[in-house]
Amino acid sequence: MNNPSSLTLHPSSLLLALDFGGTKLTAAVLSVDRQLKQPAWLAHKRIFTPAGTDARYELETMIALGHELLAGRPVTAVGVSFGGPVDHASGTVRLSHHVPGWHNFPLQQRLEAEFGVPVRVDNDANTAALGEWRFGAGRGVNSLLYITVSTGVGGGWILGGQSWRGHEGMAGEIGHTVVDPNGPMCLCGKRGCVERLASGPYMAQDYRAQVQGHGLATGKAVAEAAANGDVIARSILQRSAWALGVGIGNAANFINPQLFVLGGGVTKAGPLWWDEVRRAAHETAMPEVHFTIIPAQFADDAPLWGAVALVEGVQQ
Numbered sequence: 001m002n003n004p005s006s007l008t009l010h011p012s013s014l015l016l017a018l019d020f021g022g023t024k025l026t027a028a029v030l031s032v033d034r035q036l037k038q039p040a041w042l043a044h045k046r047i048f049t050p051a052g053t054d055a056r057y058e059l060e061t062m063i064a065l066g067h068e069l070l071a072g073r074p075v076t077a078v079g080v081s082f083g084g085p086v087d088h089a090s091g092t093v094r095l096s097h098h099v100p101g102w103h104n105f106p107l108q109q110r111l112e113a114e115f116g117v118p119v120r121v122d123n124d125a126n127t128a129a130l131g132e133w134r135f136g137a138g139r140g141v142n143s144l145l146y147i148t149v150s151t152g153v154g155g156g157w158i159l160g161g162q163s164w165r166g167h168e169g170m171a172g173e174i175g176h177t178v179v180d181p182n183g184p185m186c187l188c189g190k191r192g193c194v195e196r197l198a199s200g201p202y203m204a205q206d207y208r209a210q211v212q213g214h215g216l217a218t219g220k221a222v223a224e225a226a227a228n229g230d231v232i233a234r235s236i237l238q239r240s241a242w243a244l245g246v247g248i249g250n251a252a253n254f255i256n257p258q259l260f261v262l263g264g265g266v267t268k269a270g271p272l273w274w275d276e277v278r279r280a281a282h283e284t285a286m287p288e289v290h291f292t293i294i295p296a297q298f299a300d301d302a303p304l305w306g307a308v309a310l311v312e313g314v315q316q
Helices: 055-070 107-115 124-135 194-198 200-210 219-227 231-255 271-284 299-314
Strands: 012-020 024-033 040-048 077-082 119-123 144-149 153-159 162-164 259-263 292-295
Touching: 012 055, 012 124, 012 299, 024 055, 024 299, 040 055, 055 107, 077 107, 077 124, 077 299, 107 119, 119 124, 119 299, 124 144, 124 153, 124 162, 124 259, 124 299, 144 231, 153 194, 153 231, 194 200, 194 231, 200 219, 200 231, 219 231, 219 271, 231 259, 231 271, 259 299, 271 292
Parallel strands: 012 077, 077 119, 144 259, 259 292
Antiparallel strands: 012 024, 024 040, 144 153, 153 162
8 A cells, every 4th residue: 555645656657536526526547657748538437416415425426436437456646626625735625615514624634544545635726727737728828827617716826837825725716806896795705706796506596586586597508598699698697707807807917827717617608708708807907917818628627637737746
């Protein structure tokens, strides 16, 4: 059994990547060869979690999924992306906004005991940022902010070619920057946060409120209705894009990254949404602040690529 306290990858190693999302669990097994630029995917599986699930169910399901994909093959390390605040240094999950039971959970320690190999854990936005920078849309740049726009809105920084987590690991929370102080209440207790206006579930909730509780149940459905000419859906979608764009413009003024990489389900909303995000961002930013906004290369799998980069980076 390997010693979980250290990690040295052999020329060809098997890595297990795990992504604990807000509504789904995803795992992949990859072969890493130092002679190749990109790891090779050997197995991949995604499971959608039922409503009302808890941390125990998610952990047990993910462990079983990891063993299923490994199929008895020895693994060198496990990289983990988690959909919520994480203390990266200790691998402890601080909490999940969407699934109960994760408060101050020692996820790294639990998985090291299970698999007998080193484990590294970070939140999903940080891992996605690392994955896109190392393997995807952000290759070759020195600084970027990755933003996931899905069940929630979160961000992960790469600054100076390294992950930047800030004091206590809370950097990148662009979803809880306020863009409309008089806006609706967010789950964090503030009004008019980017997440409250731009995330898929909130878009669907606002649509139902305007049509007396009937109709669209997801952000994807709102985007499709907007594309088909639904005036209410179009207004909500445009407000979503505006809120995110304002958040991006403010982040551009404050940190001045080269690139913003956007991933998550809402980013599939189409040209109307993308055009408004870019317009609002550049209108909010100072004219002298230059940046580019592009879609993620790996879409929903960006956190998995980042989980690979987490453990790949330990030996560099």
